[in-house]
Amino acid sequence: MSIETLIAQYGLAAVFLGAGLEGETMVLAGGLFAHEGMLSLPGAMIAAAAGSFVADQAFFAAGRRFRATRWVQRAQGKPAFAKALRTLERHPTGFIFAFRFLYGLRTVSPIAIGTSHVPTRTFLWINAVAACIWAVLFTSLGYVFGTGIAELLGRYRPHGRQWLWVALAALVLGLGFAGFRWWRRRRA
Secondary structure (H helix, E strand, O other): OOHHHHHHHHOHHHHHHHHHHOOHHHHHHHHHHHHOOOOOHHHHHHHHHHHHHHHHHHHHHHHHHOOOOHHHHHHHOOHHHHHHHHHHHHOHHHHHHHHHHOOOOOOHHHHHHHHOOOOHHHHHHHHHHHHHHHHHHHHHHHHHOHHHHHHHHHHOOOOOOHHHHHHHHHHHHHHHHHHHHHHHHHHO
16 A cells, blocks of 8 residues: 555544654655645644654653563664664764654664663653654645645656556665665775
8 A cells, every 4th residue: 555545545644653653755745645635734744743752752662661671682783773872872862852864763763762861751852842843844845845746746657567667666776775875884
């Protein structure tokens, strides 16, 4: 099921869940649907902020509650987790505010913060403010650039086998990007 279909069918509930589980793409799509008049812009912003906030609080609580378990111990061995903790130690408030904007650290960061000594109340307030700013920013981007996106999608509608070529091109680009990131990490 595509993002567009999910939002068209479930509305703000899809934006809420998508903001917590998937991230920016669903929130941008929520802004686009608000631009098209299918959702209210304030509603999309609130659903995105609430979804992001709830998911990050849940991941934080999981990190706090299960920090001694094998699942979290295994996550701590991953490079993204270690990077999140190093950055958190140097700039705790800034990191809590900015992690949702950092590619590759969005999901693991609240768990890492949960394993740290950051007080729950501190995380709660910074997370709430950051979730609101993030949601307003990405929903607004989808709304503002909605005309261009809708025009682009209207101009290019592949039919039949063209979808296969589009999917293949996306796969090749994705593999190329993953290969580049692997090469860059290995070099560093």
